[in-house]
Amino acid sequence: MVKQWMRIAAVASVMFCGRLAMAADVSGEWVAKVATPGEPQYAHVSLQVQGEKVSGSWGSSKVEGTLAGDKLELALTDEDGKPAGKLSATLNGASFAGSGTMAMRNRFGAAGGFGGGGGGRAAAEATVSWTMDRAATPPAAPRSIKFEPKELYATYSASVTPALHIFAGDVVHTWTADAGGVDAKGIRHRGGDSNIGPFYVEGALPGDTLALHLLKVRTNRATARQGTRINAHAVTAAYLVGAKYDPDFSGEWTLLPEKGIAVPAHPSEHMKNYSVPLKPMLGCISVAPPGDEQYRGGDLGPFGGNLDYNDNVEGTTVYLPVFHAGALLGMGDGHAAMGDGELTGSALETSLDVDFSVEVIKGDSTGQVRAETKDYLIAFGVTGSVPESIQVATSQLATWIKKxxxxxxxxxxxxxxxxxxxxxxxxxDAKYNVAAKVPKSILSTMK
Structure with missing residues (x-):
């Protein structure tokens, strides 16, 4: 009889320890994916388990629940203390899958995905199915990665297959071609403002912001090419009709990085002493646009794209809203220098060597692209007109600074x-881009 009780106690102990082990294993960082009538929504989820009790966060919502064996029950409470959902799921291997109800708002949830609280229109409860997987584990230390592009792409879309997966803090050493797809060796790849990548950033979810740190942006060949006629958007119809351009005028440039200048390769009589400072910049920086939207390489929008901002240079940080898991970062369209507006339809088009790293700012979507240089905070407005672009850029910069x-x-x-x-x-291009900026030196007096 004693032996029988000992066997029962041993079995009970194993079952109890197994349950604790499973509970302990569930603690940590997860990524939830919620199926909705539109595109799927995501959330950063952090769980802590003590015995059968579960607590933590789902985006900006608070989570409480239970874990009994492989059955997970969660109740969500938003930032205002209101119920935000009830979910149940079963652990199958390393993933949870289940169903439940959630308060659905007509916007991306705050704090890293669907289920954030506060603001927006009144929530409507909906029945949902959902899954949850472990967040990717970053390397013990940031990596230094040499990325040699095999193929360039000229479409901004979430359907483009990622070329490389990276983590925040990794430093990527790579190169870009010019707008026509020509690299430093003179090899022609796909043109049309083609980009390298896209780079899948682990841990980046819709509702986050991706911070791109441009660590190095340098020319890597001795030549550049530029258009020789002012674009019709920049002049009056009378000037456009009356302009008499020389059809043989050269737009070729010679780059002299040791002197920090570019000079016309075949200068006219009046331009024999003409030079411009080198200011290498990326014309295109992007993430995948929302939903199933697709744009050509020369387009631009809230996702970035062909921004052609001549301060997207070495040392600048560009902030991009994330619309898809992984962000799908791309860049290209190298310029050796460019005046405001890209008036001839092209800058000093050339190829570049680029080093960059990224950072994921969870749960704080910019909505539009922003940037930060050593001197300025900058917000972009990309719309169909210059006046509207000014309004968007000004409003976005004001919102950023107020916060x-x-x-x-x-x-x-x-x-x-x-x-x-x-x-x-x-x-x-098809849309206009205006940058509104304020000096950081002035802002530093206001904290």
């Missing part, structure tokens, strides 16, 4: 009226 510096609207009005600058970055 980051805790300023009120009156303080922002005084700040902008006394220090704001505008750059017209793109005049010659």
């Amino acid at each position: 980051q510096y805790s300023l009120n609207d009156s303080e922002v009005a005084i700040l902008f009226a006394s220090t704001l600058k505008y750059d017209i970055t793109e005049l010659v």
Whole structure:
């Protein structure tokens, strides 16, 4: 009888320890995917397990629940303390799958995906199916990766297969071609403002912001080419009709990085002493656009694309809203230098060597592209007209500064009226891009 009780106790102990082991294994970082009538929604999920009790976060929502064997039950509460969902799932291998109800808002959820609370329109409860997988484990230390592009792509779309998976902190050493697809060796790849990548950034989810740190942007060949006629968007019809351009005028440039300048390769009489400072920049920086949207390489929008901003140079950080898991970062269209607006339809087009790293800012979507240089905070406005682009850029910059510096609207009005600058970055493509910027030196006095 004693032996029988000992066997029962041993079995019970094994079952109890197994349950604890499973509970302990469930603790950590997860990525939830919720099927909706539209595109799937994602959330960063963090779980802590003590015995059968589960707690943690789902985006910006609070999570409480239970884990009994392989059965997970979760209740979500939003930032306002209101119920945000009830979910159940079963662990199958390394993944959970199940169903439940969630409060669905007509926007991306705050704090890293679907299920965030606060703001937006009133939530409507809906029945959903969902899955949850472990978040990818980053390497013990950031990696240094040499990436040799095998193929360039000229379409901004979530359907493009990632060329490389990277983590925040990894440093990627690579190169880009010019707008026509010509690289440093003179090899022609796909043109049309083609990009390298896309790079799948582990841990980046819709509702996040991807920070791209441009660590190195340098020319890697001695030549560049530029258009020789002003685009129709930049001049009056009368000037356009009356202009008498020389059909044989050369747009070829010689790059002299040791002197930091570019000079016309075949200068006219008046331009024999003409030179411009080298300022290597990336014309195209992008993430995959929302949903099933697809755009050609020369297009631009809230996803970035052919922004043609001449301060997207070495040392700049570009902030891009994430619309798809992994962000799908791309870049290309190297320029040796460019005036505002890309008035001839091209800059000093050349290939570049580029080093970059990324950072994922969870749960804080910019909505549009932003940038930060050593001197300025910058917000872009990409629309169908210059006046509307000014409005979008100004509004976005004001929203950013109000949040980051805790300023009120009156303080922002005084700040902008006394220090704001505008750059017209793109005049010659399907959409216009205006950059609104304020000096960081002024902002530093306001904290």
